[in-house]
Amino acid sequence: MPGHDSPHTLPAVELVRAYAARELSPVEVLAAVESVIEAREPVLNAFWHRDPAAAREAAVASEARWAAGAPVGALDGVPVTLKENLARRGVPMPAGSAGVEPVVPAHDAPVTARVVEAGGVVLGSTVMPDWGMLSSGVSSRHGTTRSPWNPAWTTGGSSSGAGAAAAGGYGPLHVGTDIGGSIRLPGSWLGLVALKPSAGRVPLDTPYLGRVAGPMTRTVTDAALLMREISRPDPRDWTALPPTELDWLGLDRDVAGLRVALHLDAGCGAAVDPAVADAVRRAATCLEQAGAVVEELGPFVEQELLDALDRFWRVRSWADYSRLPADAQHRVLPYIAEWARGGADVSGRDVLDAYHQVAVMQARTVAATLPYDLVLSPVSPAPAFAAEQPMPVPDPGVTMSHIGFTAPYNMSGQPAVSINAGFTGDGRPLGVQLAGRRFDDLGVLRAAAWYERHRPADAVPDWPDGAAIAGGTA
The missing domain is CATH 3.90.1300.10 (Amidase signature (AS) domain)
Structure with missing residues (x-):
């Protein structure tokens, strides 16, 4: 992307291509993303725990790997956020509540481990409301998380911080969790692609009835790229599906006859x-x-x-x-x-x-x-x-x-995915849900990718810029 002045807006797949072509570097991209975070975070309130020094160290290491032609994985150098209930070794997990004494995990969750193994640059942990039981960004510990489209509007929840980060331009890849709609509701209200995978598709270290982890991104291809990594097997999840090789990025399909x-x-x-x-x-x-x-x-x-x-x-x-x-x-x-x-x-x-x-x-x-x-x-x-x-x-x-x-x-x-399909008269995003048969995550993503390419022009998000966010207006 020679001359591209907004690397924080690029999809993950484009970042990886740009790294390979030496058009961008992970350090350059991280600096751009951190600049956006510094400008917008006082309004959006997406982060519980930020790691600028650790993220820079990871970006520098990634830059060296790309220079040597030896990226460690498919996410090498790509900025990623993780919801606060996805364990990161040594990072306290308060479950969004001021009443809880935060657990400090000794090990990374499976999702965290897969992201790090693939070279992702973890920016930090995003907020959630109390115990994840609200469909908003209201938390007794974190305060209120706000929509980048208009700070007067909810982000949805409980993956509130992940949604705000994705829509706000905090890099391309974000992981939320969902037990009743907590990935798709913020997805719908923020204009995102937000996938609730099949039960057991993404290994967890704390499986529970209905609970999944999944991607929240601006594009279907980025959601598929992230799924390819976080769905890799982990023996800690006794409810996980058997390891399966899926062509996650094979998204072309014709919907005729469906x-x-x-x-x-x-x-x-x-x-x-x-x-x-x-x-x-x-x-x-x-x-x-x-x-x-x-x-x-x-x-x-x-x-x-x-x-x-x-x-x-x-x-x-x-x-x-x-x-x-x-x-x-x-x-x-x-x-x-x-x-x-x-x-x-x-x-x-x-x-x-x-x-x-x-x-x-x-x-x-x-x-x-x-x-x-x-x-x-x-x-x-x-x-x-x-x-x-x-x-x-x-x-x-x-x-x-x-x-x-x-x-x-x-x-x-x-599996079920939210994708933007329009806006209200005052500019609020309107997502639709595409749900599939059990285990057909790829079919759902392929349908979403088709719709992403063919939806009306007025349903395509024109992502809010920093001036609107910082100014507190739509």
């Missing part, structure tokens, strides 16, 4: 905003005009199942909250404390019933979507809300009404 379900009624949660529904329908038309067979899919999850999942999570968080000393409990975000209190008096029988209802959600989701190659739906029923608001619905007594389209795929283990 069976696509158009899913606009989740059967639970909040009603879909007309602007969101319109964006999804436009994406469906785009696919249909290219030869995909599109048909409507009715609801397959009812409110009772979503309530049961919410109840199960409340009990889990109440168990965490109730173990804290009284003074620590007072430091937990009040919204989270009140929400978790809804699990205080749930009986063992009711917890077991809730768990069984989760199994029903799993079975329903797989059965309803099995006839289709893809399911096209909203990510969230509504666009981004105010940054200071913990949840789309401010009442902690209400079930999480915004995850009716996302959580079923966490429970079923199916």
